Amino acid sequence: MSLLHPPSHLTPAQALALSQRAPALLKGLPSSVGKSALESLALPIESPEVWMSYENLLVSCLRTGDLESAHECIRRLVQRFGDENDRVMALQGLVREAEADDDKKALEAVLKSYDDILAKDDTNVPIHKRRVALLRSMEKTAEAVAGLVALLDFSPTDSEAWAELADVYLEQGLYAQAVYALEEVLVLAPNAWNVHARLGEVEYMAASTSAGGSDAATQKYAAESLKRFCRSIELCDDYLRGFYGLKLVTSFVLKNSGKWPKLKDANNTAEDFALPDTATVQRLAQLATEKLSEIVRRYTAKEAHWSGYDEAEIAAARELLAGEAAAVVR
Known part of the structure; x- marks a missing residue:
């Protein structure tokens, strides 16, 4: 586990394991700086990674309640930077x-x-x-x-x-x-595919919570959500969250599009994104299903280069696919 890995991305177990190693890690990191150029030559070579390591270790120690190690990290950072x-x-x-x-x-x-x-x-x-x-x-x-x-x-x-x-x-x-x-x-x-997906999620929430689900605002939010998820997976081929969102929004559109009136051109601006035809939405839904199935299958089989997904997101994808399969059987 690298000290350069952002601490916010660590699981509680990983943060605990890192903080338990804090005393040993602190012994291995430079703890002082030279007061003169000559004195600095005798000290270990300093790099930005060293001080990033201190920050990340500090945050992990605070997450697990190791205030003693956290204070030592702060002491060294203050000694170096003031x-x-x-x-x-x-x-x-x-x-x-x-x-x-x-x-x-x-x-x-x-x-x-x-x-x-x-x-x-x-x-x-x-x-x-x-x-x-x-x-x-x-x-x-x-x-x-x-x-x-x-x-x-x-x-x-x-x-x-x-x-x-x-x-x-x-x-x-x-x-x-x-x-x-x-x-x-x-x-x-x-080009931040995760932000495109996050925006798609917010727009999907806005569409799915709109009163009645039949007004123009709902249709516009659904169309924008579809666009954002498509852009997300365009930028990142195997982005689980993007395909998961695409599956949700295409299902929502296919279920509700019959209720929505066709928007007149006068109500749209040049920046608005119109919903594609039903056949296109169905193809996108199929693509999302196939890709989610592939990701879940390869992750479960522990194939090389397919292990970097979050376990909770894999579980959610598996549940979504299972729910769809059950609906088809009924």
């Missing part, structure tokens, strides 16, 4: 949040420390992001949205902030706003 480095300040805040352990008074104190830092320098992006994350954990949604909007006012090309804003809107059922925020992410990262 305690006024923006990123180090955010990591220090992360440690204080973990130590607060859902104590409301302690969390409020951490929040105030973030506000104090931003009062001196409101362009500190890592602190802005930690503040938003803390506000969300404290269920202060309106303040979290305001914080993200403030961040995007001076950093409009921050795709991570746009994605976070989309997630906050989605939690509140504000689909149109979530779609807008994810479209901004795609402006910045047009």
Whole structure:
């Protein structure tokens, strides 16, 4: 398990295994920097990967409650970069949040420390992001949205902030706003197949929760969702989430398209995507079924190069296929 692997992608078991190795790993990582150029020559060669390893180890230790190792990681980062480095300040805040352990008074104190830092320098992006994350954990949604909007006012090309804003809107059922925020992410990262799929998921949710399922808005969301999933699998041939979403939205369209009135051209803009004909949607549904079946089969058989999928996503795909097979038998 590499220390360069993003810690948020690790399973709880992997994070625990990594944090249990923390004392040994810390012994093997450089722990100091030279005070002069001559002294630095006697120390191990420094690289960005070393400090990325410290960050990732820090997060894994916090996930598992190993505060002693987390503090050692912070100590070395402060020694190297100083305690006024923006990123180090955010990591220090992360440690204080973990130590607060859902104590409301302690969390409020951490929040105030973030506000104090931003009062001196409101362009500190890592602190802005930690503040938003803390506000969300404290269920202060309106303040979290305001914080993200403030961040995007001076950093409009921050795709991570746009994605976070989309997630906050989605939690509140504000689909149109979530779609807008994810479209901004795609402006910045047009070939991000996972973002195309995420946008497809949001648009599918918007379509499937529309009242009655027969209005023009439902049809438009379904059409856009279909387009996004198609683009996702175009960019990544074996993307399970893209094919899963394509299967869901094609089933939804085939089930409901008979209820939908044909949209007049006057109601469409040049940017609108019209639903393809039924035969095309059926072919797309068949493609999604075949590809999901292949992925599940090859993953289950433990074939080489087919083991990188998430077990939960494989289980969901298997359940979706089984449900369809049962419906056909009936």
